[in-house]
Amino acid sequence: xxxxxxxxxxxxxxxxxxxxxxxxxxxxxxxxxxxxxxxxxxxxxxxxxxxxxxxxxxxxxxxxxxxxxxxxxxxxxxxxxxxxxxxxxxxxxxxxxxxxxxxxxxxxxxxxxxxxxxxxxxxx
Amino acid sequence: xxxxxxxxxxxxxxxxxxxxxxxxxxxxxxxxxxxxxxxxxxxxxxxxxxxxxxxxxxxxxxxxxxxxxxxxxxxxxxxxxxxxxxxxxxxxxxxxxxxxxxxxxxxxxxxxxxxxxxxxxxxx
DNA sequence: ATAAATGCAAAGCCTTTGCTAATCT
DNA sequence: AGATTAGCAAAGGCTTTGCATTTAT
Numbered sequence: 001x002x003x004x005x006x007x008x009x010x011x012x013x014x015x016x017x018x019x020x021x022x023x024x025x026x027x028x029x030x031x032x033x034x035x036x037x038x039x040x041x042x043x044x045x046x047x048x049x050x051x052x053x054x055x056x057x058x059x060x061x062x063x064x065x066x067x068x069x070x071x072x073x074x075x076x077x078x079x080x081x082x083x084x085x086x087x088x089x090x091x092x093x094x095x096x097x098x099x100x101x102x103x104x105x106x107x108x109x110x111x112x113x114x115x116x117x118x119x120x121x122x123x124x
Numbered sequence: 125x126x127x128x129x130x131x132x133x134x135x136x137x138x139x140x141x142x143x144x145x146x147x148x149x150x151x152x153x154x155x156x157x158x159x160x161x162x163x164x165x166x167x168x169x170x171x172x173x174x175x176x177x178x179x180x181x182x183x184x185x186x187x188x189x190x191x192x193x194x195x196x197x198x199x200x201x202x203x204x205x206x207x208x209x210x211x212x213x214x215x216x217x218x219x220x221x222x223x224x225x226x227x228x229x230x231x232x233x234x235x236x237x238x239x240x241x242x243x244x245x246x247x248x
Numbered sequence: 249a250t251a252a253a254t255g256c257a258a259a260g261c262c263t264t265t266g267c268t269a270a271t272c273t
Numbered sequence: 274a275g276a277t278t279a280g281c282a283a284a285g286g287c288t289t290t291g292c293a294t295t296t297a298t
Contacts, residue, residue: 021287094218104202112225
């Protein structure tokens with residue numbers, strides 16, 4: 001694993017997740033790591049193919065990349081676009097049970113209005 | 125609602141869902157409807173903002189557009205990339221209950237190996 | 249020495265947008 | 274007439290790729 005790949009992985013692991021390629025690139029620069037965007041994309045691709053990180057696809061946004069944790073679910077604020085982790089216990093088993101299908105995995109993104117945005121709306 | 129918008133909506137409603145903009149465009153042409161890609165994209169955008177159709181985001185693929193049905197979940201074959209509808213009863217309520225958060229909606233895409241691909245793998 | 253990874257620049261794909269002409273109310 | 278929408282062509286954002294160079298094994 002090359003220095004750059006390790007750096008990119010570290011950036012993702014150290015962050016609270018959900019970084020875009022652009023953000024990974026900027027965090028690398030902040031750390032004084034020299035990388036090109038091509039390398040960032042290439043390594044994000046490789047790392048997610050290898051299952052070391054996770055690629056998350058969200059409507060209308062560039063892909064985000066996540067470290068892999070127990071929390072496999074995301075919650076997205078429809079107003080401010082903030083993405084957070086959230087864990088729904090035993091969901092895979094539950095889905096397998098309900099559908100009768102053996103799953104490789106699943107992607108779940110729930111949409112809500114976050115407390116901050118709700119508060120802002122109330123004030124108007 | 126313009127003729128083209130109606131045609132585009134019809135194409136989606138008549139299909140089994142999950143069309144890309146490109147596919148909608150082609151189906152329009154097959155039906156002899158004259159539209160430009162710009163119009164297809166514009167109308168798919170408008171229709172999904174209005175909640176008349178649904179935009180589905182899938183990793184590594186262009187957005188797909190769906191008619192709105194009871195089945196709000198998708199299942200995606202990791203081998204052949206086929207996408208199908210599947211319904212998981214009462215999932216929104218279940219998720220709200222498990223998380224304690226009031227949801228606007230959610231996107232769920234389950235990943236599996238479809239029976240055809242499983243069969244192919246067995247033969248090897 | 250061989251294989252793998254980088255950086256750059258260019259291309260690619262998917263999607264949106266500015267503008268003019270056409271269409272609808 | 275006034276407002277909405279279409280079509281075209283051009284631009285835009287995000288991502289990938291070819292190729293020469295560097296780095297690691």
